[in-house]
Amino acid sequence: MLIQDIRDSLFDVSDLNQLKCDLNRLQPVDVGEYITQLPEKQRAIAFRLLNKAQAIDVFEYLPTQLQEELINSLHNVQVVQIVEAMSPDERAELFDELPAGVVKRLLQQLSPEQKQATATILGYTEGTAGRVMTTEYVRLQEGLTVGEALSKIRRQDEDKETIYYAYVTDNNRKLVRVVSLRQLLFTFPDVYIRDIASDRVIKVKTETPQEEVAQIMKRYDLIAIPVVDREERLVGIITIDDVIDILEEEATEDIQKLAGVSGDEEALSPPLVTIRKRLPWLLAIMALYIGAASAIAPFQSVIAAVPVLAVIMPIFSNTGGTVGIQALTVTIRGLGVGEVTPRDTFKILHKEILAGLGTAVVLALTMMALSMIWAKSQERWVGLVAGTVMATNTMVAVTLGTLLPMGLKRLKLDPALVSGPLVTTMLDTIGFLTFLTLISVALQVLHLPQ
Numbered sequence: 001m002l003i004q005d006i007r008d009s010l011f012d013v014s015d016l017n018q019l020k021c022d023l024n025r026l027q028p029v030d031v032g033e034y035i036t037q038l039p040e041k042q043r044a045i046a047f048r049l050l051n052k053a054q055a056i057d058v059f060e061y062l063p064t065q066l067q068e069e070l071i072n073s074l075h076n077v078q079v080v081q082i083v084e085a086m087s088p089d090e091r092a093e094l095f096d097e098l099p100a101g102v103v104k105r106l107l108q109q110l111s112p113e114q115k116q117a118t119a120t121i122l123g124y125t126e127g128t129a130g131r132v133m134t135t136e137y138v139r140l141q142e143g144l145t146v147g148e149a150l151s152k153i154r155r156q157d158e159d160k161e162t163i164y165y166a167y168v169t170d171n172n173r174k175l176v177r178v179v180s181l182r183q184l185l186f187t188f189p190d191v192y193i194r195d196i197a198s199d200r201v202i203k204v205k206t207e208t209p210q211e212e213v214a215q216i217m218k219r220y221d222l223i224a225i226p227v228v229d230r231e232e233r234l235v236g237i238i239t240i241d242d243v244i245d246i247l248e249e250e251a252t253e254d255i256q257k258l259a260g261v262s263g264d265e266e267a268l269s270p271p272l273v274t275i276r277k278r279l280p281w282l283l284a285i286m287a288l289y290i291g292a293a294s295a296i297a298p299f300q301s302v303i304a305a306v307p308v309l310a311v312i313m314p315i316f317s318n319t320g321g322t323v324g325i326q327a328l329t330v331t332i333r334g335l336g337v338g339e340v341t342p343r344d345t346f347k348i349l350h351k352e353i354l355a356g357l358g359t360a361v362v363l364a365l366t367m368m369a370l371s372m373i374w375a376k377s378q379e380r381w382v383g384l385v386a387g388t389v390m391a392t393n394t395m396v397a398v399t400l401g402t403l404l405p406m407g408l409k410r411l412k413l414d415p416a417l418v419s420g421p422l423v424t425t426m427l428d429t430i431g432f433l434t435f436l437t438l439i440s441v442a443l444q445v446l447h448l449p450q
Contacts, residue, residue, distance in 0.1 A: 016045075016049065019046070019049060020049040020050075023046065023049055023050055023054070024049075024050060024051055024054050028054065028057035028058045028060075028061055029061045031050070031054070031058045031061075032058050032061030032062050033061075034046070035047055035058070035062065035066070036062060036063060036066060040069070043066065043069065043070070044069075044070060044073040044074070047070055047074075048074075052081065055078075055082060056081070056082055056085040056086070059082050059086070060086060060087070060090050064093070064094060064097040065097075067094055067097075068094075068097060068098055068102075071083075071098070071102065076109075079106070080106065080109045080110070083106055083110065084110055084111060084114055087134050087136060087161055088114070088117040088118055088120075088121055088134050088135045088136065089121060089132055089133060089134040089242065091114075091118050092118055092121040092122050092131070095107075095118065095122065096122075096126075107119075117135040117136075120135060120235070120236075121133065121135070121236075124206055124207075125207065127209060127210050128206060128207050128208060128209060128210060129204045129205065129206055129207070129208040129209075129210060129213050129227045129238060130206030130207065130227060130235070130236070131210070132210050132213075132238055132242050132245075132246060133206075133227045133235070133236030133237060133238050133242075134161050134236055134237060134238070134239065134242070135235070135236045136159065136160045136161045136237075137160060137161070137162070137165075137167060137224075137226070137234075137236065137237040138153055138157045138160055138162075138163050138165070138166040138167065139166070139167050139168075139169055139173075139234065140152065140166050140167070140168050140169075140179070140193055141168070141169070141171075141193075142168055142169075142170060142176065142177070142193060142194045143192070143193075143194075144192070144193050145189060145190055145191060145192055145193065146184055146187045146188065146189050146190070146191050146192075146193065146196070147189030147190065149166065149179075149184060149193055150184055150185075150189070153166070153184075161237075161239055162223070162224050162237070162239050163181055164180060164181050164223055164224065165178055165179070165180055165181070165223075165224050165226075165237075166178070166179050166180075166181070166184070167201075167226050167234055167237070168193055168194070168197050169233075169234050172233065173233040173234055174231070174232050174233055174234075175201060175203060175226055175228050175232060175233070175234040176199065176201075177193075177194065177197035177198060177199050177201065178197060178198055178201045178226070179193060179196060179197035179198070183196050183197075201226065202216065202220055202222065202225060203225065203226045203227070203228050204216060204225055204226075204227055204228075204238070205227070205228060205229070205230070206227055206228070206229050206230075206235060208227075210246045210250075211246070211250055211336070213225065213238055213243070213246070214243045214246045214247050214250070215337070215338035217238070217240070217243050218243075218337075218338070219338070222240075223239065223240045224237045224238065224239045224240065225237065225238050250336065251336070254332060254333075254336060281421070285421045285422070285425060288421075288422070288425040288426075289425055289428075291425075291429060292425060292428050292429040292432060295429055295432060295433050296432050296436065299436040299437075299439075299440060302436055302439055302440050302443065303436075305443060306379055306382060306439060306443070308371065308374050308375040308376070308379055308382060309382070309435075309436070309439065311374050312367070312370070312371055312374070312382070312386055312435075313432065313435070315367065315370070316389070316390065316393060316428070316431045316432065316435060317424075317428045317431070317432075319363060319390070319393075319394075320390075320393040320394065320396075320397050320424075320427040320428065320431050321397075321420075321423065321424030321427055321428065323356075323359065323363075323393075323394050323397040323398060323401070323427075324397035324398070324400055324401045324420075324423040324424065324426075324427050325401070325420045325423060325424065326401065327352055327356075327397065327398045327400075327401025327402055328400075328401035328402075328404070328405060328420065328423055329420075330401075331348060331401060331402050331405045331406065331415070332405050332415045334348070335405060335406075335409050335415050336415075341409075342406050342409050342410040345402070345403070345406045348402050348406070349399065349402050349403065352398040352399070352401070352402050353395065353398060353399070355398070356394055356395050356397075356398035356399075357395070359394055359398075360390070360391040360392075360394040360395055361391065363390050363391065363394055364387035364388065364390045364391040364394075365387065367383070367386045367387050367390040368383040368384065368386060368387035369383070370383075371383035371386045371387070381442065382439065385435065385438045385439055385442060386435070388438070389431060389434050389435040389438065392434060393427060393430065393431040393434070396427065396430055396431075397423075397427050400423060400426065400427070401423060404423070
């Protein structure tokens, strides 16, 4: 992020020549942040102050919405130069967000090489390794010596996204070995690549889910990983900066789903976007609560006969839902980072049940005490029922919070589909029905009026 005093000085600059000098000496990511914070009418002006090389670098750090805005405001030649210089994966991500007509026009003006690279990436399913890879990588032939390999890298691979790994292929582009730049630099020039390169290549398929790619790179501490097609031919690589973006994207998606927000809503999204992304979930949750309310409706006479129930029931709702969301969040997080798999279901459930028993006892005793404090003297028996139901609901909550995401993962679905509001509504319905049914039975046994 921009250092505060630099940011303030830039905002105070009224001399465009001075601003141009300041922007071109800063890191591209900082300039991108500065331009993003400007009023809409000033963004294009600030961007035009950048020299060509700086503008190309800064453009990749801008939000997609701002990239689209600049494309519409810049001259066509400038746009083509910037888009041509983008890495293929970043370009494909941009094209995903642009109108089809704009994408078609830009594709037509790209060089044949960049057009082919972009079309290749766009041809893979979204969320897979093929869609997030870059086609810019260092490829070497098996028969080269170390000296020949270094000479080839100097002549042909200057513009590649990363050169820390070089991938060795046969004549059919089949990936056979990998060698690091460190190995090349510290090996005699006349040694053959095949004699120092490793044949234990960690790789992924083009259809591998991007989450799995991130977990593999984290597990083996890789800064890049090769991507191969079904015939084991090298088609691209995924670099560490892409993985960071993937992890941020997946974490954001999981958090928003847990909170009942659809899509990737940003903190500064326009109000209409916020409404569009939140309202469907809210209406769905309202529909679920109608079911919960319908379950309570037949017990209106019971609640009227024991008024303290109206005070106690909200505690069931909040506490049971929170317990469920806690178990749900921990389980989804474990699945997301590869800490656990569906095969660990019973281990996690065993742990959650043991922890849930201790939690249930404390919550049950607290509920009993509160019920007896709030209830009239002739209604204090309600505390026993409330404590029993609180303990039961707690155990149901930890069980659902563990089994639901594990079940979805086993079915190869996103565990985050089990949102917090959904679990809370389910637990409310179960808890209310159980509690009011037991109270109703107790009233009949005690021959109390309803």
